Amino acid sequence: MSICWNQYPGRAFLHNQWPRKSMRLSPYSPNPSTHHEMFLSSFSTFSPSLRLPVAVFKCIRSSFKTTLSFSSARACAAMASLSTVSTDKEADQELKYKEQAVSPQPQVAKRLEKFKTTIFTQMSNLAIKHGAINLGQGFPNFDGPDFVKDAAIQAIIAGNNQYARGYGVPVLNAAIAERFRKDSGIEVDPEKEVTITSGCTEAIAATILGLINPGDEVILFAPFYDSYEATLSMAGAKIKSITLCPPDFAVPLDVLNSVVTKETRAILINTPHNPTGKMLTKNELEFIANLSIENDVLVFTDEVYDKLAFAAEHISIASIPGMFERTVTMNSLGKTFSLTGWKIGWAIAPSHLTWGLRQAHAFLTFATSTPMQWAASVALRAPESYYEELRRDYNAKKAILVDGLKEVGFIVYPSSGTYFVVVDHTPFGFPDDISFCEHLIKEVGVVAIPTSVFYLNPEEGKNLVRFTFCKDEGTLKAAVERMKEKLKRK
Numbered sequence: 309m310s311i312c313w314n315q316y317p318g319r320a321f322l323h324n325q326w327p328r329k330s331m332r333l334s335p336y337s338p339n340p341s342t343h344h345e346m347f348l349s350s351f352s353t354f355s356p357s358l359r360l361p362v363a364v365f366k367c368i369r370s371s372f373k374t375t376l377s378f379s380s381a382r383a384c385a386a387m388a389s390l391s392t393v394s395t396d397k398e399a400d401q402e403l404k405y406k407e408q409a410v411s412p413q414p415q416v417a418k419r420l421e422k423f424k425t426t427i428f429t430q431m432s433n434l435a436i437k438h439g440a441i442n443l444g445q446g447f448p449n450f451d452g453p454d455f456v457k458d459a460a461i462q463a464i465i466a467g468n469n470q471y472a473r474g475y476g477v478p479v480l481n482a483a484i485a486e487r488f489r490k491d492s493g494i495e496v497d498p499e500k501e502v503t504i505t506s507g508c509t510e511a512i513a514a515t516i517l518g519l520i521n522p523g524d525e526v527i528l529f530a531p532f533y534d535s536y537e538a539t540l541s542m543a544g545a546k547i548k549s550i551t552l553c554p555p556d557f558a559v560p561l562d563v564l565n566s567v568v569t570k571e572t573r574a575i576l577i578n579t580p581h582n583p584t585g586k587m588l589t590k591n592e593l594e595f596i597a598n599l600s601i602e603n604d605v606l607v608f609t610d611e612v613y614d615k616l617a618f619a620a621e622h623i624s625i626a627s628i629p630g631m632f633e634r635t636v637t638m639n640s641l642g643k644t645f646s647l648t649g650w651k652i653g654w655a656i657a658p659s660h661l662t663w664g665l666r667q668a669h670a671f672l673t674f675a676t677s678t679p680m681q682w683a684a685s686v687a688l689r690a691p692e693s694y695y696e697e698l699r700r701d702y703n704a705k706k707a708i709l710v711d712g713l714k715e716v717g718f719i720v721y722p723s724s725g726t727y728f729v730v731v732d733h734t735p736f737g738f739p740d741d742i743s744f745c746e747h748l749i750k751e752v753g754v755v756a757i758p759t760s761v762f763y764l765n766p767e768e769g770k771n772l773v774r775f776t777f778c779k780d781e782g783t784l785k786a787a788v789e790r791m792k793e794k795l796k797r798k
């Protein structure tokens with residue numbers, strides 16, 4: 309079995325090598341089933357366009373039956389899709405093979421092997437199954453403001469429906485530059501320093517894939533938003549993680565000092581911080597800034613919760629002297645405007661860093677939904693009163709959840725920003741966060757997110773779970789009532 313087969317199963321097939329290669333499993337094969345998967349996937353690649361005579365198909369099928377030990381039904385089903393079916397009998401036979409077919413094994417490239425279905429999807433699915441109240445995934449159960457939705461409708465009616473300019477619809481680039489100037493005091497060039505992406509998730513991906521080389525060292529603070537690790541893994545980066553510990557999740561400055569070296573390519577920060585609600589202090593940001601300048605390190609900063617800062621002023625690290633030149637500031641519309649499904653995000657960076665991230669963006673998504681960009685430009689011109697009201701509403705929701713969780717018996721850690729709060733579940737006697745969350749969903753009817761998934765070493769998060777308060781007040785009260793009634797301290 310040649311390396312060529314391993315890498316390019318479809319091409320081997322095109323070179324007419326497939327029957328011979330399919331019969332002989334390589335002595336180098338660690339796991340023959342891998343070859344079966346590759347073999348079958350090579351057929352599925354070409355099946356729509358290729359046609360084999362039925363006789364050949366039957367002959368190959370019987371060879372498979374006698375020569376290989378894997379499920380003949382699967383092989384036949386794959387082969388059947390290649391054959392020219394000329395009679396009803398053969399059509400019936402083909403249908404039978406297809407019915408017998410077993411689903412193919414899931415396949416994933418090595419760089420993503422360790423990542424499972426995201427915890428948010430798993431918990432949201434469980435919530436539906438058990439009719440549980442979902443205080444897990446951070447999406448509001450109420451709608452975004454009418455003036456933004458109306459702007460989207462108008463943009464569609466006005467015919468803004470074709471591909472947008474790759475790096476953004478000009479009015480949105482301008483609105484983002486304007487908002488950034490108001491919020492951070494930094495003047496940026498909307499054309500050269502602002503890039504619109506499909507949510508902050510794509511801003512993170514474009515930044516990492518566009519600016520990080522395989523083997524580059526990147527520092528994260530755990531717990532961290534799960535896409536950081538997965539995207540760094542796709543980029544082949546070497547991840548170093550520094551753990552933020554309760555009760556205040558402060559940055560351990562001495563540890564950071566010892567970890568950042570000339571080998572460090574970037575530090576990825578998130579403030580206000582998901583999941584803890586921690587906001588990096590001015591002192592912590594300045595410390596990071598000094599280290600970055602000293603060691604010529606880039607800073608990628610995820611600020612999607614900047615408008616949900618309750619206990620302190622949000623500070624963009626890019627505004628610290630000397631930092632704009634080495635910082636990519638990432639943000640999105642979803643949290644601030646309760647429109648998480650729109651996926652409009654952006655990255656602000658000096659043009660020499662924008663170059664790299666735009667190169668990646670060009671081949672990830674190229675452009676982002678045109679009418680939603682037009683509507684986002686209207687959203688971002690909202691008056692200050694919009695943001696004040698948003699914070700007032702969220703403060704009321706936060707009080708309901710935080711007070712309720714304390715009454716239930718959790719150790720509740722302070723949350724300064726975001727719409728999350730992290731608690732210690734150990735008073736209820738469960739060995740870890742996963743078993744606690746399973747009990748909470750199945751027996752109590754409430755969903756929380758186990759935080760161990762946000763650490764390189766899951767042990768570090770096993771006592772903590774995250775609740776969100778981005779739900780209407782009735783839902784929050786109902787969840788608290790369920791927990792008061794059914795959750796017993798041990």
Ligand SMILES: Cc1ncc(COP(=O)(O)O)c(C=O)c1O
Pocket residue numbers: 446506507508509510533578582610612639640641642648651652653
């Ligand atoms: C810290 C953080 N960054 C990024 C995102 C993703 O943002 P978007 O939905 O705009 O892709 C989230 C969403 O939960 C988040 O919590």
